[in-house]
Amino acid sequence: MCTCKPCFAVPNKLVIKLYLPSIHCSSKDTSVKTHQIIQGANFWAKQRIPQLNLVHNEEDPVKKEHADNPEVQPEEKETIQSNQEELQPVVPDDTPMDPLKIVHLDLKGAAPKVKYLEQIFPLLSTLGASGILLEYEDMFPYEGELSILKSSFAYSPEDIEEMKSLAKRHKLELIPLVQVFGHLEFVLKHEKYFKLREVQTFPNSLNPQAQGSMDLVQDMLTQVMKKHPEAKWFHIGADEVRGLGESKDSKRWLETNNGDMGKLFLNHVTAVGRFMTKLKEGIKLILWDDMFRKLNSDTIKESGLQDLASPMIWKYIPNMDVKEIGNYISKYEQAGFKGVWFASAFKGASGIDQKWTPINHHLKNHLQWQKVITSMPQYKSVRFQGIALTGWQRYEHHTVLCELLPVAIPSLAVCLQTLKYGECFIPGGIEYVTCSFFPLVRLMDEWDSFLLTFRQNMEAIFYPDTLEEWLEENVNEHIERLHGMVVDAERIIKLNGQPKVDPLKKR
Template sequence: MADDHGDKPMKADTNTLKPPQMGLKLVHLDLKGAPPKISYLTQILPLLSNLGANGILLEYEDMFPYEGNLQVLRSPNAYSPASIRELLNLARMLNFEIIPLVQTIGHMEFVLKHKIFSHLREVKYFPNSLNPHKKESMEIVKFMIDQIVALHKDLKWLHIGSDEVYYLGEGEESKKLFATSQTNADSLFLSHVKAVASYVLATYPDVKPIFWDDMLRNISEEKLQESMLSRFAQPMIWDYNSNIDTHNMMLLIQKYQRTGFSHLWFASAFKGATGVAQALTPIRYHLANQLQWLKVVEAVPRNSIQLRGIALTGWQRYDHFSVLCELLPVGIPSLAVCLQTLKNGRFSEKEENFVKSCLGFKAFKINSVSSEDAGSFPGSDVFNRVTQIITLQKSVDKLLEENMYIKGWFSNYHRKKKFVHPIMLRHFEGAVRSAHVNWERVVFELSTALEKIYYPDTVEEWKEEHVNPTLTRLQHFVQDMDKALASGT
C-alpha cells in the first residue's frame, strides 16, 4: 500500500539524478467511457509533452469512425476522420509516438453486444470474449485493424489488447475441441494472438504488435516457447499496485526472456485503478506505483532485454458496461506527478514545484488537493467542481444522518406519518436550506464545466451516479419540511 508521510514528496530509493532509461512514456487515453471532445484533447497534448510524455496509447473502442459492416460499432458521438487527423497532426508536431489500441479477443463487449455479431461470442450469453474458432471472428478483427491503420500514417506499433479473456475455452465449440484433442484454453489464446499478430506483420511490415501480458503469466514456459509468439509480438506487462513485488516481477520478466521475448513494455496507472466507481484520484497511491516501477526498471538486465517504454494507463471504465471511474481532468494532477516521477526517477521538491507551475496551482499537496485552488490547467474547472461535489456530498450525508434534531424529530417515520413537532424544525431548517441552495449552485457550475469537455451522455451519466441521488434526497427533504411547516403540526 502507499505509505503515509504527510505531504512530503516521495522519493525513489536511488539518489541518482540520472533520468531512468525506459524508452517511451505513453499516456493512455481510454475512450470507452467519458470520451472528451477532440477540442479538449488538443488542449492537453502540449501540457502532457511539457510534463514529460512523448507518446499516446490511444484506445478508441466505439469512438472510432468504423465504416461498412463495422459502422454499427460507432458510438453516436464517434470522432470523425477529420477530427482524428487534427489530433494526430498535433501529436506529430509534438513528436509524440501514437500507438492505437484495438481489442482483438477479450474486452470485445463493444462489438459482441450487437445482435449482428452476437453469434461470435465464445459463450452465448457473455459478450466479453470473441469465439476464436469462427472464421468470421478473425475477419472482424482484420477489418478493425485495417480501418484503424488506414487512418494512422507511419505507425510503428499497434496494440492488439488481449487482456482478461474471461471464459475462453468455456464455449461449446471449445469444449468439443478439448474433448477430442490435447489442446486447451492456453493453446487457444496463444494461437489466436499469434494469428492476429501474424496478420499485422504480413499486411503492415513496418508495424510491430504489442499485447497485454496477463494471459501469459500462468502459461508454462514450454508452451510459450512452442508457440513462438515472441517472434510475432511484444508483451506489455501491467501492474497498478502501489506495492509491486519486485522479486516476483523479475521472475516473470526472466520467464519471458527465456521464452524468447527480448523486447518488453511496462504499464503503470495514473487513474482508474483504485475502485470501479472512484470519483477522486488518490495521487499518492499512483505515485507509489510509479516509484515501484522505477525499481523494476533499474533491475532489468539491459544486456538481454530491451525496454521499449511504459504506458501510464488511465482507465475510464473497468469494462464497456461498468460505471465511470475518475474523469480525465480530475486525474490530470495525478498524471502530472506520475510523468515527472518517471521522467526524473524521483518525486522531490523540484518535481513538485514543476508540477505546481505547469498546472497553475498556488499550493499543491498530493494527499489533499483542495477544490479551493484548482489551478489553471485545461479542465481545472471540472476538477474543481467534482472535488466540491464529493466534499459537499459528505457534508450533506453528515447533516441528514447525524443531526440530533433530524434523527430525533424528523426521521423517515415522522415524515411518512406527518407526525412532526414544528418547533424542532427550527434547529435544522436553515442548515438544510443552505445545503440545498449550495448544492444546486455547484451542480449548475459542474454541468457548465462538463459540457465544455464532454458530450451530453457523459454529463448525464456522471450526474446520475454522483449528483442526482443527493440532489433528490435534499429536494424530498425540503418538500417534507415545507409541508410540515405549512401544516403547523
C-alpha cells in the same frame, strides 16, 4: 478544501492551484482495493445490453470457415486486401532507442472532445510524456458492416486527423489500441455478433474457433490501421480473455489438442500478429501479458509470437511485488521476446466507481515500477521499450465510470514526473489544471447556478451521454439531500449561537 470555481477546461496558463500536503514517498496508503468486475447500474441495463436472442441470429455474411487447424491462416477477404493496398507498405525502423512514456486514453467511457485534447497534449509533452495510447473501443468511426460498432458520439475521420496532427506537433508517438480477443463487449453486445461469443450469455470474449471471428478482427484492424498508416506501434490488447475454452467449438478443439488452453490462446493472437505484419510491414505490436503469466517459456516460444509482438506487463497496485515482475521478465526473455513494455496506472485502478483520484496510491505504484526499470540492465537479451501510464475510464464496457480525466490530471502529473526524475519529494502546493467538480458547502445557496456552470463546462469536454450518465450516477439523487442541508444550515444560523435546549429542563 478548494475554494475556486469548478473548472473542467485546461487554461492556456497553469493558473489554478490545488494545494496538497507534502507528498513523501514513504506516506502510508490505505486505499488498496481489488480489481473486481461487477455489473453496471440501470443506465447500462436499460440502454446498452441487448436481449439475448440466439434463434434469430443473422447468418454470417462471411462464407469462408475459420479452419480448426490454427496453423493454417484463413484467406483475407477482398475488402481487406483492397484496404491493404491503400496503406503505406513499410514502417521505417526509426523507433527511438530511449524507452517511451505513453499516456493511455481509455475511450470506452467519458471520451474527451478534441478541443480538450488541444490543451491536454502540450501539457503531457511538457510533463515528460512521449506518446499517447488511444484505446478506441466504440469511439472509432467504423464504416460499412462495422458501422454498428461505433458510438453515437464517435470521433469523425476529421477528428482523428486532428488528433494525429496534435500528437505530431507536440512530439507524441500515437499508438492505436484495438482489442482482438477479450474485452470485446462493445462488439459482442450486438445481436449480429452473438454467435461469435465464447460464452453465449456474456459479451466479453471472442470465440476464436467460430466462423467469422477472424474476419471480424481483421476488418476492425484494417480500418483502424488505414486511419493510422504512419503508426510505428500498434496495441492488440488480448488481456483477460474470460471464459476461454467454454464454447462448443473451443471444447472440440481442446479435445483434439490435449486440452492445451495456452495453445488455444496463443494460436489466435499469433494469427492476428501475422495478419498485422502482413497488413503493415514493419509494424511493432504490443499486447497485454496477463494471459502469458501461467504459461511456460517453451509454450510461448513454440507459437512464434515472440517474433511478432512485445508483452506489456501491467500491475496497478501500490505495494507491487518487484520480484514477481522480475520473474515475468525472465520468462519472456527465455521465450525469445526482444522487448518488453510495462504498464502502470495514474487513474481508474483504485475502485470501480472511484470519483477522486488517490494520488499517493498511484505515486507508490510508479515508485515500484521505477525500481523495475532500474533493474533492466541485468537482462541481456530483452530491452525495455517503454511504459504506458494507464488511465482507465471504466473497468469494462458495461460498468460505471471511474474518476474523470480532468480530476486525475494532478495524479498524472505526479506520475510522469516520478518516472522522469525518479524517487520524489513534492513540497507544498503544486500548480495544477483542474479542481473539484463536487458541489462545495459554501455554494449550497447557489446550487442552481453551480449546476448550470457544471453542465456548461462538462459539455465543453464531453459528449452528452457522458454528462447525463455522470449526473445520474453522482448528482441527481443527491439534489434533495443537498437542499435539505441548506434548510438545516439556515435553521442552525437562526439559532444565533444559542445553547441547545437541555431535554431535562423541558420535563
